[in-house]
Amino acid sequence: MSKTDSTPTLASSIAAMLRERIAHGEFAPGAKLRLDELRSMFGVSLSPLREALSRLCAEGFVAMEDQRGYRVVPVSENNLDEVIRLRVQFESYALREAIKKGDDAWEGEVLASLHRLNKIERERVEGVSQWEQAHTVFHRTLISACSMPLLLHFCETLHDLNDRYRRIFLSENPIDRDVRQEHVDICSATLERRPDDACELLRSHIERTGANVLKALVQ
Numbered sequence: 001m002s003k004t005d006s007t008p009t010l011a012s013s014i015a016a017m018l019r020e021r022i023a024h025g026e027f028a029p030g031a032k033l034r035l036d037e038l039r040s041m042f043g044v045s046l047s048p049l050r051e052a053l054s055r056l057c058a059e060g061f062v063a064m065e066d067q068r069g070y071r072v073v074p075v076s077e078n079n080l081d082e083v084i085r086l087r088v089q090f091e092s093y094a095l096r097e098a099i100k101k102g103d104d105a106w107e108g109e110v111l112a113s114l115h116r117l118n119k120i121e122r123e124r125v126e127g128v129s130q131w132e133q134a135h136t137v138f139h140r141t142l143i144s145a146c147s148m149p150l151l152l153h154f155c156e157t158l159h160d161l162n163d164r165y166r167r168i169f170l171s172e173n174p175i176d177r178d179v180r181q182e183h184v185d186i187c188s189a190t191l192e193r194r195p196d197d198a199c200e201l202l203r204s205h206i207e208r209t210g211a212n213v214l215k216a217l218v219q
Contacts, residue, residue: 014042014052022061022072023163024129030074033062059157077214080165084210087158091206092199094143094151099195102145107191113141114187118180132163138183142190142202165213179209 018038021027038049053070056062063073073079098106117134136159143155182205189198 010044011048011051011055014044014048015055017042018052018056019059019061019160022056023160023167025164025167027072029072029164031072033070033072035070060161075165075217077217080210080214080217083158083161083165084206087155087162087206088203090151090155090158091139091143092202094146094148094155095190095199095202096195097146097148097151098143099190099193099198101147106141106145109141109144110138110187110191113138114183117183132167136163142186162210165217166209179205182208 018027027033033053035046035049039046042049053062053064057064057070060079061073062070065071102110113134117131117138120131120134139159140152140156143152146152182201186198186201186205189201
């Protein structure tokens with residue numbers, strides 16, 4: 001990256017990379033983000049770096065400290081509860097709209113994303129990075145046909161925030177078999193155009209995962 005490039009595109013790229021590293025736990029909850037270290041890491045000037053950090057502050061991944069520094073937002077029971085509640089509301093609405101508007105091509109994409117996810121689970125991949133990536137794609141594909149870009153952006157942000165917590169749980173616990181069946185059931189209700197059932201299954205799925213993560217968080 002150019003050290004002098006301060007375009008919005010560069011700031012977006014930096015924000016995306018930082019967001020992913022925070023969600024994946026490479027920057028621990030509560031960790032201080034030092035500007036000099038980040039500048040060296042990404043090879044950029046302060047301007048796009050500060051813009052990227054400001055975006056992450058708005059999204060809830062980073063917090064500003066006394067107008068001078070930045071820190072990764074700590075994990076907490078209250079924050080997890082808020083993320084789960086918002087995910088349920090936003091994703092359920094997006095799923096209902098996707099079921100209403102989705103076409104045959106969308107149905108095929110949903111089935112393909114479920115197949116890839118379940119294949120990874122069946123192979124019992126060591127670590128969770130591949131499963132997490134496929135899991136994210138499945139959930140995003142489910143709601144992709146809602147034709148509401150702003151809503152999709154909110155859902156994506158909430159899913160990424162939730163990722164930090166889920167990885168805390170998965171780092172110490174195996175992926176349980178109930179999750180696989182939950183995904184199958186959500187997919188079936190979605191493709192059969194049963195919005196009430198699909199949204200209820202999605203709500204239960206998100207809340208169940210949240211409850212499991214909470215147990216790991218408070219241990």
